[in-house]
Amino acid sequence: xRRIRLGVNIDHVATLRNARGxxxxxxxxxxxLIREAGGDQVTAHLREDRRHITDSDxxxxxxxxxxxxxxxxxxxxxxxxxxxxxxxxACCIVPERRxxxxxxxxxxxxxxxxxxxxxxxxxxxxxxxxxxxVDPEPAQLEAARRVGAPCVELHTGTYCNATGEARERELRRxxxxxxxxxxxxxxxxxxxxxxxxxxxxxxxxxEVVELxxxxxxxxxxxxxxxxxxxxxxxxxxxxxxxxS
Ligand code: PXP
Numbered sequence: 001x002r003r004i005r006l007g008v009n010i011d012h013v014a015t016l017r018n019a020r021g022x023x024x025x026x027x028x029x030x031x032x033l034i035r036e037a038g039g040d041q042v043t044a045h046l047r048e049d050r051r052h053i054t055d056s057d058x059x060x061x062x063x064x065x066x067x068x069x070x071x072x073x074x075x076x077x078x079x080x081x082x083x084x085x086x087x088x089x090a091c092c093i094v095p096e097r098r099x100x101x102x103x104x105x106x107x108x109x110x111x112x113x114x115x116x117x118x119x120x121x122x123x124x125x126x127x128x129x130x131x132x133x134v135d136p137e138p139a140q141l142e143a144a145r146r147v148g149a150p151c152v153e154l155h156t157g158t159y160c161n162a163t164g165e166a167r168e169r170e171l172r173r174x175x176x177x178x179x180x181x182x183x184x185x186x187x188x189x190x191x192x193x194x195x196x197x198x199x200x201x202x203x204x205x206x207e208v209v210e211l212x213x214x215x216x217x218x219x220x221x222x223x224x225x226x227x228x229x230x231x232x233x234x235x236x237x238x239x240x241x242x243x244s
Contacts, residue, residue: 001241002205005072007043007191008230009214014044014052016218027057030226032219033090037227038234041089043212045072048096051063055082061132062086070184070212072133075112075119077138083123090129092212093154106135106155109143115145123145124148131189136177145184151214153189156202160193171201178207196236203240211237 013027013117032044042065044053058217061069068089073079074096083091093116095107109116109132120130134140144152154177159170174190181188190202190211202208213233220229238244 001243002209003243004203004237004241005210006038006230006234006237007041007210007212008037008039008044008217009043009072009090009191009212010218011045011052012218014054018052027053028060028064030034030221031067032109033062033227035067037230039067039230041068041070041210043070043072043092045094045215046075046082046162048076048078052218058082058086058088062088070213075107075116080119080122083128084126087126088128088158090131090151091133091162092133093149094133104157106137106140107132109134109140109147113143113147116149120147120149124150131187133191136173138177138180141177141180141184141186145186149186151187151189151210153179153191153210154178154191154196154208155192156198159202160195160198174202175205178205182207196232199233199236200240203237 009029010030013025017025034042042061044061046053046058069092070086070092071083072092072094075093078195123130130149132144132149133152133153133155134144136154143154154174159174162170178188187209188207189210190208194213195216215227217233
């Protein structure tokens with residue numbers, strides 16, 4: 001199997017910085033270390049309420065970090081304008097509710113098909129790779145295809161939160177979703193809630209080409225350091241894929 005791409009989400013370096021309102025720890029410093037740690041891209045979510053990553057952070061990532069930048073954002077006019085101005089390598093469109101603690105479910109592509117088709121078109125025209133963050137539901141994947149997005153990111157949160165039989169069932173849904181992506185010609189990514197253990201069966205799905213992982217890695221970084229934490233994830237992914 002091919003080496004899997006690892007996007008490291010640095011949102012929670014910004015969460016820690018913002019707890020004191022100063023400039024430390026700097027999420028851009030983490031972004032600079034991703035390559036050395038074996039990561040392939042920097043991922044950051046500019047939320048409507050700017051609770052962690054700020055406008056200045058995304059400007060600096062785009063300007064100062066020599067890695068592909070995957071900007072996660074809601075399908076709003078404000079975010080579209082920011083993306084068209086800073087031109088990240090990729091945009092992952094996510095649903096957003098102000099009161100949620102994190103992104104709790106996938107986009108309702110079926111319910112917003114016309115809006116999303118119009119929303120992604122200028123991004124695609126600007127050469128930005130667009131993915132839609134969706135639950136592994138066949139109807140959502142088929143709608144993502146119709147919208148014209150070349151990629152989807154399967155929401156792994158329900159799988160990660162489940163235990164026992166329910167987790168097995170969620171893993172089967174992810175596996176079927178990944179297979180359907182391939183059949184529809186969609187590039188398949190996955191992310192949310194992944195850690196060193198639960199990532200293994202997801203990384204073993206051959207259709208998945210990219211994972212985006214944040215909270216767990218930043219948490220581990222507190223104990224072992226950022227580079228060792230990300231490097232361990234890289235080792236696990238390479239082990240699962242049989243890459244030396
Ligand atoms: N992918 C998407 C689309 C997300 O919104 C998030 C969380 O911002 C992640 C991946 C990373 O999730 P986690 O921080 O739980 O690893």
